[in-house]
Amino acid sequence: MRRYSFHKGHGTKNDFIILDDSYGMHEMQREFIQVLTDRHSGIGADGVIRVVRAGSVRDWDGDPHLWFMDYYNADGSVAEMCGNGLRVFARHLINEQLVASGSFDVATRAGIKHVEISRFGLISTDIGAATVSDEAVTVDLGDQSWDATKVDVGNPHAVAFIADDADLDALDLHGAPTWQPTSAFPEGVNVEFIRVDAPGRLSMRVFERGVGETMSCGTGVVASVAAYRRRSGFDGPVEVAVPGGELSVTFDGDQARLTGPAVIVGRGEFWI
Numbered sequence: 234m235r236r237y238s239f240h241k242g243h244g245t246k247n248d249f250i251i252l253d254d255s256y257g258m259h260e261m262q263r264e265f266i267q268v269l270t271d272r273h274s275g276i277g278a279d280g281v282i283r284v285v286r287a288g289s290v291r292d293w294d295g296d297p298h299l300w301f302m303d304y305y306n307a308d309g310s311v312a313e314m315c316g317n318g319l320r321v322f323a324r325h326l327i328n329e330q331l332v333a334s335g336s337f338d339v340a341t342r343a344g345i346k347h348v349e350i351s352r353f354g355l356i357s358t359d360i361g362a363a364t365v366s367d368e369a370v371t372v373d374l375g376d377q378s379w380d381a382t383k384v385d386v387g388n389p390h391a392v393a394f395i396a397d398d399a400d401l402d403a404l405d406l407h408g409a410p411t412w413q414p415t416s417a418f419p420e421g422v423n424v425e426f427i428r429v430d431a432p433g434r435l436s437m438r439v440f441e442r443g444v445g446e447t448m449s450c451g452t453g454v455v456a457s458v459a460a461y462r463r464r465s466g467f468d469g470p471v472e473v474a475v476p477g478g479e480l481s482v483t484f485d486g487d488q489a490r491l492t493g494p495a496v497i498v499g500r501g502e503f504w505i
């Protein structure tokens with residue numbers, strides 16, 4: 234039996250198990266992550282974040298002293314980026330005094346992201362470029378179908394806009410949406426359903442790759458705002474309501490910044 238200590242945190246109720254592993258000693262096997270994230274027999278979470286020095290990560294050839302956000306979905310798959318996870322990761326580094334100030338860089342599989350403590354204790358993170366594709370894709374859920382916008386935020390997204398007067402809560406996201414053409418997302422995709430409530434105000438639900446429906450998805454929010462800007466021409470800060478709270482997104486050119494809460498709720502030990 235092995236003992237592990239962990240922290241648990243969330244960003245707009247997208248929740249994560251955090252494992253400290255400065256020197257990269259933990260083996261992050263798929264089954265290990267599935268056991269941890271199981272909401273009935275484990276701790277339960279949408280994902281696991283390993284806190285490791287970048288120099289201990291295979292294939293990282295940048296600054297070895299940066300902290301690396303090593304992110305895994307609940308099913309054990311690796312994801313390139315996680316917007317909510319990045320804020321929670323940053324909150325953990327600050328709480329544990331692993332960084333010297335409230336403004337620092339974090340290494341991720343999608344590159345280096347700058348993080349800052351923002352107003353009212355919120356955390357603001359550079360997400361980088363949100364690349365909107367012109368490729369025609371559709372998303373299907375049950376007997377409904379929508380044209381969707383393909384957006385790359387380091388990880389893949391398909392954003393479907395539902396009618397302005399449609400009931401977002403009525404969508405049944407127990408089952409996974411599908412997409413056409415399947416070749417559009419060979420590695421799978423996160424699917425966002427968006428309703429435009431007012432200029433600069435969106436509501437979103439999401440079905441995450443490797444997880445299922447979650448209460449929030451930071452990169453999904455950024456992808457949705459990028460798709461909204463493309464379709465409406467709106468050019469200002471956008472507030473997005475998700476089931477777990479509120480997030481805001483600003484753009485400087487094609488560079489997105491995501492701001493929202495991040496909370497560490499506890500810590501403990503588990504045995505495997």
Ligand SMILES: N[C@@H](CCC[C@H](N)C(=O)O)C(=O)O
Nearest residue numbers: 312315316317388450451452
């Ligand atoms: N919840 C995250 C995204 C996590 C990764 C995603 N499921 C994927 O596989 O790309 C966020 O806040 O961005």
